[in-house]
Amino acid sequence: MKLALSTQDALHLVRLPATFVVWSNILAAHLIATGGWPHWLVLIPQLAAGTALCWSGVVLKDCFPLRQGATGEPAGLLASGRISGQAAWVLGGGLMVLGLAFAALAGGASLRIAVALGLAIVAYHGFLKDTLLGPVIMGAIHYIQWMFGLAVMAMGSGAKALAVPVFLYVAALTVLVGAEAKGAAPQTTRIAAVLLGLAALVIVELVLAGRMEQPLILALVVPAVLALGYWLWRLTADGSPAAVQTLVQRLTFGLIPLDALLLAGSGHWLVAPFLLLLLVPGFVFRSSPE
Template structure:
């Protein structure tokens, strides 16, 4: 029984589900200036359902490819049947929509757009740069789902730009995880990380109401984060191989949580930043147990 549960946890990439939660928390905190209530639970659960649905449907659509390149995955290994996986993916998506509409009509429509993006990426536009943009759009919409805790505004759309750039680079790099044939992807990923940095700086100067020591602290945190991530990417450039790329992908997927916490801290919401960063240990421990993110 326990082994069966592990197979399903691997199917949905359970450790990375915490990154969906951090997106919702970060977006809602930034858009409400930290004025949250327990109704946020609807959006948190909806987000996790959408994320797990997306990961499950990804493996359903990639079944034939995984038979050749990732035979240990739950579906090609036979530990989870393809038909059951389709049912799980569709069911989770429906539950996510129900929870979104239960929160508000606006959240429901954002959830519906997220479903379209998930299906579009998994079934239609997965390869190349456009595929990377499509995956980034899924994360962008997940951020907007968190922002829909209140009415969406221009700021809502701007505040999600860093995560869009970050996920674009991550996804484009992940296309090399089995072959490591095109080293130029490192430069593109570095470019997207710089966009993440500069767009975060733009938000700091134009959207976040912090001044004095808080402003300088925010710039310092952003600089430290940028140096750490770019240095990690530099090491991948030096030892460009499927193994090093896979490690970088795990680092960056889990790194969504520190990025969310960074943006919240830059806006001066330090307690919420600590709450978000507290999602990091369980994410790492669960991934160590399951080895399920990639």
């Protein structure tokens, strides 16, 4: 079992930028649940659990094609020979177990949600990634991450509804991820546009229904929708793989401002800008190969 990883190799393998999006999901939900005052004894193991589960998912992403007998060369570090397939399986499974152990430290509710998150990660990477259910499951993964953050307190349906725009946004993003290799057909772009439009409409509904107490956030939603519309319009003119990859990268980091927007809309204007600081390390490591 060959496992000889440098620090750079390890960061390559776990796709570090994805970690900051996970932290953003958990932090936003946790701060909403606690009224802006972190419960550190819960938050720290939740962030550790989310990190381990995220890393487990991106390692297993390279492992499952080997089990399924995919044609072509292995991806990532498996192709370099610096880590064997068996070692990657052990690493991915070990990170999954570690994530569940950290979740247990955060409490029973966190552990139950972490189990659901782990199952969703395995289902996506192992069986459903390339099916019509792929975008739904990936959206559900980020929705569950929000539920993980909310698990610090007993929350009603109003708080849980805040994660619906995240679900729709990630589903749209995943539709575009599926077109990175071959380019985006017009139908792909339309599906992504519909899902992103629904995400914006849900935010408006949350404000109108009083589930978000700061209607001023709608002033931020408008330019965001215009920017998204422009990028998607450009994609209809140039649906090349390079254009899709550029938009996917933008939308991936757009999850952090979305979390900050939902945090601000819930009344935490002072805390929300600090969440945007996660964009800094995210951009620093954005060049890490996927």
